[in-house]
Amino acid sequence: MIIDRPGSHFVFVLPAAHIRERYNYINFRGQPLTNRQYLDFWGKWLIFGHRDQLDDLAARLDPFVEAHQVPAAKLDRKLIDEFGLDRCVMCVYCHFEDREAVWDILAGLGVSDKAWMFERETMEKWLPGGVNLERWISGRGLDAKQADEVRRSADARFKRWFSCDDAIFTGIEQ
Amino acid sequence: MSITVTLNLLGVRPFQLLEETMSFDESEAPTLADLIGRVDQRNPGFSAAMLDDAGRLSRQFAFLINGLNAEYSGGTAAPLAAGDVINVIPAIAGG
Numbered sequence: 001m002i003i004d005r006p007g008s009h010f011v012f013v014l015p016a017a018h019i020r021e022r023y024n025y026i027n028f029r030g031q032p033l034t035n036r037q038y039l040d041f042w043g044k045w046l047i048f049g050h051r052d053q054l055d056d057l058a059a060r061l062d063p064f065v066e067a068h069q070v071p072a073a074k075l076d077r078k079l080i081d082e083f084g085l086d087r088c089v090m091c092v093y094c095h096f097e098d099r100e101a102v103w104d105i106l107a108g109l110g111v112s113d114k115a116w117m118f119e120r121e122t123m124e125k126w127l128p129g130g131v132n133l134e135r136w137i138s139g140r141g142l143d144a145k146q147a148d149e150v151r152r153s154a155d156a157r158f159k160r161w162f163s164c165d166d167a168i169f170t171g172i173e174q
Numbered sequence: 175m176s177i178t179v180t181l182n183l184l185g186v187r188p189f190q191l192l193e194e195t196m197s198f199d200e201s202e203a204p205t206l207a208d209l210i211g212r213v214d215q216r217n218p219g220f221s222a223a224m225l226d227d228a229g230r231l232s233r234q235f236a237f238l239i240n241g242l243n244a245e246y247s248g249g250t251a252a253p254l255a256a257g258d259v260i261n262v263i264p265a266i267a268g269g
Contacts, residue, residue: 045241046268048185087185089267103241113184114241115261121236121243122269131233131265 001066002058006077013058013065013073025071026169028095035162038169043118044091045103047111051078054090060109061092070094070102128155175200177256181213184263186235188223192216198254206237207250209260224262225250236263 017023
């Protein structure tokens with residue numbers, strides 16, 4: 001099911017069961033992941049393209065998401081120009097152990113460039129000192145006090161989400 | 175005997191590579207640093223953009239060897255093998 005809400009930066013491809021029955025697509029062989037497992041194993045294939053190309057791919061990926069062969073995907077609604085990207089990005093999520101099976105599906109849909117990223121890598125880029133957070137701060141021209149507040153807030157958010165290694169991962173606000 | 179590898183820049187704005195496929199002498203035991211140096215010879219500024227002051231991979235980009243981050247296989251010292259595909263992406267991509 002393609003979730004396209006104009007107010008969101010992202011367009012999502014999610015299983016309808018997730019929307020209607022709270023099916024947790026972040027799992028491995030049907031078992032939900034703990035916070036530690038999420039950081040250690042959950043990740044995504046990154047696919048670069050123009051918005052219309054990624055919309056087309058999303059439509060063709062949707063049946064695989066409904067069949068739970070691909071957990072979920074999301075794509076940029078528009079180019080993130082402020083970060084110097086020249087193409088939109090689609091993230092196709094899965095467990096590390098399932099990455100090649102998911103890749104085979106993507107390759108069958110015409111994707112050719114392999115780029116895997118763990119969610120842990122993404123999180124670390126948005127922590128204090130992380131390349132994305134620091135670039136975001138400098139791009140907004142924040143003063144030192146405001147920048148420190150943003151860093152404190154990012155750190156607190158991460159700790160709130162991942163304070164207990166063995167707790168079931170419950171998702172991240174987007 | 176030579177080994178051939180392929181380099182792709184995905185969503186990386188500042189550079190347009192003059193060549194994507196490169197061959198190395200197998201006896202050189204080429205690494206990612208060798209590849210970056212080779213590209214820099216024909217694309218001046220490439221090394222400066224892709225490496226930090228200490229010669230490590232820049233945090234602004236991620237190098238993926240056959241899809242996986244080169245940091246997990248030694249960073250610039252990561253060995254290259256015949257048929258490897260190296261994709262470079264901006265760090266911002268994916269989140």
